[in-house]
Amino acid sequence: MNLSEAGVSRVNGYLFVLERSLKTFLPPDVVRDAVREIESHVRERIAAVDGAGDERSALEKILAELGPPLRVAQAYSVERTIDEAILTGHLVPMFSAVWRLAVTTMVGFGAALGIFAGFVISFAFLAIAVMKPLFPDNVGLWVNNESGIPHDFGMRFPAPVDEHVILGYWVIPISLFAGLLFLVLNYRGTKRFLIWWRNRRLS
Amino acid sequence: MSHETWQEQLRRGTLDLAILLTVSAIPRYGLAIIQHLEAFTDLVVTEGTIYPILGRLTREGLLEAKWVEHEAPHPRKYYKLTRAGAKRLADMKTEWQAFVTKIDRLMDAAENEA
Numbered sequence: 001m002n003l004s005e006a007g008v009s010r011v012n013g014y015l016f017v018l019e020r021s022l023k024t025f026l027p028p029d030v031v032r033d034a035v036r037e038i039e040s041h042v043r044e045r046i047a048a049v050d051g052a053g054d055e056r057s058a059l060e061k062i063l064a065e066l067g068p069p070l071r072v073a074q075a076y077s078v079e080r081t082i083d084e085a086i087l088t089g090h091l092v093p094m095f096s097a098v099w100r101l102a103v104t105t106m107v108g109f110g111a112a113l114g115i116f117a118g119f120v121i122s123f124a125f126l127a128i129a130v131m132k133p134l135f136p137d138n139v140g141l142w143v144n145n146e147s148g149i150p151h152d153f154g155m156r157f158p159a160p161v162d163e164h165v166i167l168g169y170w171v172i173p174i175s176l177f178a179g180l181l182f183l184v185l186n187y188r189g190t191k192r193f194l195i196w197w198r199n200r201r202l203s
Numbered sequence: 204m205s206h207e208t209w210q211e212q213l214r215r216g217t218l219d220l221a222i223l224l225t226v227s228a229i230p231r232y233g234l235a236i237i238q239h240l241e242a243f244t245d246l247v248v249t250e251g252t253i254y255p256i257l258g259r260l261t262r263e264g265l266l267e268a269k270w271v272e273h274e275a276p277h278p279r280k281y282y283k284l285t286r287a288g289a290k291r292l293a294d295m296k297t298e299w300q301a302f303v304t305k306i307d308r309l310m311d312a313a314e315n316e317a
Contacts, residue, residue: 041234041250065249067249069251071249075249083259084262
């Protein structure tokens, strides 16, 4: 079937929306390749349609079977960003994938909050390890002078008069260990979440 | 889990295997892959979402993609299995056959007990 001007416009409109959606998260060369492949698919389908039929309904059927451009783009998004994160294991693609899920889904938002909290805790422990040698009387496990009960682990400026720090410089290895442990667990948790998400991807 | 959700998970879980099988003997382009899958299975629900999966399998090194310009009035992107893809496919086939055998055995046992 040879398309009329209206038919060509309809196909171009579909490809335009797809391209714009893909551009938000894919590199330009990948977008070009993806749009070219979808265009090839549409043209192939159109060429196979009997020219005597109704062009509009035939074209709508082809585009409906292909799927709405936003859904196709979403499938690319899920496959691309999450795969890159899982395959490379690098932090930037992982954060990018989590961010993308956080802004598009409720489950992703909840997971991103948990992951963010995990990293904050990790860096708080590491900060304690760094600050202890600089401010030995302000950083450590805080104990009330009267009760002798430890109740807080961290930094305080100025140091309260009715409390003091214990553990001395043991705070440094303890904080380093805890910070690194949280970092590793959080990293593994993030990766597992992305793998779990990929397994339920759109297809 | 509803029956539809279970069916959907089954479909998604087998789609990679089905695509690798489709290009195992001869290279095929996107629409030809879809048509082949449609001829033998009902795994393709939305045609456009097959392409991102082909892209992922290519990035994973299981497929190799190549544009062919002059075969048709429009260019076609052909996919073929790589050596890594052939090995993965062989592993998947073995696992699939073992899985089906076990489930069949379980179903026979259930029927015999009934």
